[in-house]
Amino acid sequence: MKQLRLSGSGGQGLITAGIILAEAAIAEGKEAVQSQSYGPEARGGASKAEVIIDDKFIYHPKVVNPGVVLAMTQQAVDKYSADLAEGGLLIIDTDLVPNPPQGKKIISVPITKLSTEKLGRELFANIIALGLLVKITGVVSLDTIKAAVANRVPPHTVDKNMEALLIGYQAI
Amino acid sequence: MSQPKLMQGNEACALGALAAGVRFFGGYPIxxxxxxxxxxxxxxxxVGGTFIQMEDEIASMAVILGASLAGKKVLTATSGPGFSLKQELIGYAAIAEIPCVIANVQRVGPSTGQPTSPAQGDVMQARWGTHGDHPMIALSPWTVRESFDVAVKAVNYAERFRTPVIILLDEVVGHMREKVVLPADNEIEIxxxxxxxxxxxxxxxxxxxxxxxVPNPADFGTGYRIHVTGLVHDDTGFPSGSPKITEQCIKRLHEKIDCVKDEITHYDEFFMEDAEIAVVTYGGTARTAYAAVEEARAQGKKVGMIRLMTIWPFADKVIKQAAAKCKALLVPEMNYGQLxxxxxRAAAGQTKVVSMPKYNTEIFTPNEISGAIDQLLSEVAK
Structure with missing residues (x-):
């Protein structure tokens, strides 16, 4: 069983990223459960999406000890990385997480900055993060995640999103 | 069968209602x-159906009753606070025998409570939220696929028994997405x-x-004159002040559901053959409970589980049987202790019943339920 958590702030698109990851897992014939938690705010406020991938039916639908936590804000790191599994990996957005926690295996990538600099807008940060997650975890293949992204995003944004996915995939 | 798809419980519920023939939805988002x-x-x-967003939850309930009287299969959806607002008209639907389905995706309450967090706090509201003596049907799914199936059942029961039916979802099942394969149209009984x-x-x-x-009042607009009232009605549909008619009417409303109770009381039993204790559970909580029970069985512990799909009418029989053979029943619920x-009541003192409430916005973890199972096993071993 693979347990992943994608966290940040409402509006960063991490729930969408979680859905795409789960859809990719299903496309590879696996079982997947995706869930989310957010506050009453329409935008902003800590938000998380969780994805569990397994070969058999997944009963308990929430992540217990995540193997990987992606955190796109300081608040998300503080709130959602404490239960990281032993040896688990924390992936952070370099610029948005000024105070990374001590004693954890961390990969720091300027995800949002890459989005702004290379694609002109910060809204591709979630897909860049997805590319990064897939590269690091190998939880689905690059081809599968490409198809899953193309399936989910608005048709006229497919090219830009493919670019974003590769930027993330090649970021480390 | 369709292709496997990632789908949300709420989405499956909507598609199930649609597959069962719902062609009118009136609602107010929550x-x-x-x-x-x-x-x-x-x-x-x-599909030629009608969607209407009304000015509030009361109006949403009223508009589906009107549409139902005009012959449509109808649905509204809400959460706790909206469910409260709909209650008076749910009572109206019960006495006027208007088929309708109300989906209540439960969240933490009372009032605005924790609007984005899960709870199972409307179990008793589903049963007794409206006033007076009335039967109630409420179904609570535990998977995304079952959210589809329960929606189909709810519509069928509403139509067949001419009564309001509640789909008692919780945020866990309503919002989670999982792999689902939906039935083909010809596999769905309508x-x-x-x-x-x-x-x-x-x-x-x-x-x-x-x-x-169950009576057969004609739909409006089909050439019959029909009178509908919230007052107790006789066979003509007009009000009656007679004690005898009143007694007959209230009794029949109950008995039309009582006489099919076994047929509409759905549940699953897991590992019950030799269970020393059993977890009794429903909705999203049942998923976590199953994970804990499966783990306990893998360790050779004699634990069973009863998962209730039908919450109302209550599954007295199966609980009574379990109470007769188990040394204890553990009841985890995301509320202060309702079901x-x-x-x-059903166990009637035959066995120990242990409430395991949780109401802090977080769902149970498998470890919490495992811990409670272990403690209960050691207590009954004494």
Whole structure:
């Protein structure tokens, strides 16, 4: 069983990223459960999406000890990385997480900055993060995640999103 | 069968209702139920159906009752606070025998509570939220696929028994997405309300019950004159002040559901053959409970589980049987302890019933339930 958590702030698109990851897992014939938690705010406020991938039916639908936590804000790191599994990996957005926690295996990538600099807008940060997650975890293949992204995003944004996915995939 | 798809419980609920023939939705959006409305806003116009967002929850309930009287299969969706607002008209639907389905995706309450967090706090509201004596049907799914199936059942039961039916989802199942394979159209059993078989000249009375105690009032606009009232009605559909008619009417409303109780009381039993203790559970909590029970069995512990799909009418029989053979029943619920009272009633002192409430916005973890199972096993071993 693979347990992943994608966290940040409402509006960063991490729930969408979680859905795409789960859809990719299903496309590879696996079982997947995706869930989310957010506050009453329409935008902003800590938000998380969780994805569990397994070969058999997944009963308990929430992540217990995540193997990987992606955190796109300081608040998300503080709130959602404490239960990281032993040896688990924390992936952070370099610029948005000024105070990374001590004693954890961390990969720091300027995800949002890459989005702004290379694609002109910060809204591709979630897909860049997805590319990064897939590269690091190998939880689905690059081809599968490409198809899953193309399936989910608005048709006229497919090219830009493919670019974003590769930027993330090649970021480390 | 369709292709495997990632789908949300709320979405599956909407699609199930659609597959069962719902062609009218009236609603007012509220987290965590909004995706049901969203889905039907998209799908209903494609099949010639009607989606209408009303000014509030009361009006949403009123508009589906009107549409149902005009012959449509109808649904509304809400959460706790909206469910409270709908209650008066749910009572109206019960006495006027108007088929309708109300999906309540539960969240933490009372009032605005924690609007985006899960709870199972409306178990008793589903049963007793409206006033007076009335039967109630409430179904609570535990998977995304079952959210589809339960929606189909709810529509069928509403049509067949001419009564309000509650889909008691919780935020866990309503919002989670999982792999689902939906049934093909020809695999779905659909029931539509009966139509009158004779004319007024031949002695037709709209509310004369058939052998199953359900009457066949004509839909508005089909050539019959129909009177609908919130007052107690006789066979003509007009109010009656008679004690005898009142007693007959209230009794029949109950008995039309009582006489099919076994048929509509759905549940699963897991590992119950030699269970020393059993977990009794429903909705999203049942998923976590199953994970804990499966783990306990893997360690050779004699633990069983009863998962209730039908919450109302309550599954007295299966609980009574379990109480007769198990040394204890553990009841985890995401509330302060609601269905446990019904389980205690059905167990009638035959066994120990242990409430395991949780109401802090977080769902149970498998470890918490495992811990409670271990403690209970050691207590009954003494």
């Amino acid at each position: 987290t965590p139920s909004t995706e049901i409305a969203e889905q039907l806003a998209e799908q209903l116009p494609k 029931y539509s309300r009966r139509q009158p078989t004779k004319s007024r000249e031949e002695g037709y009375q709209p509310f004369t019950p058939e052998a199953d105690l 446990v009272m019904e389980i205690e």
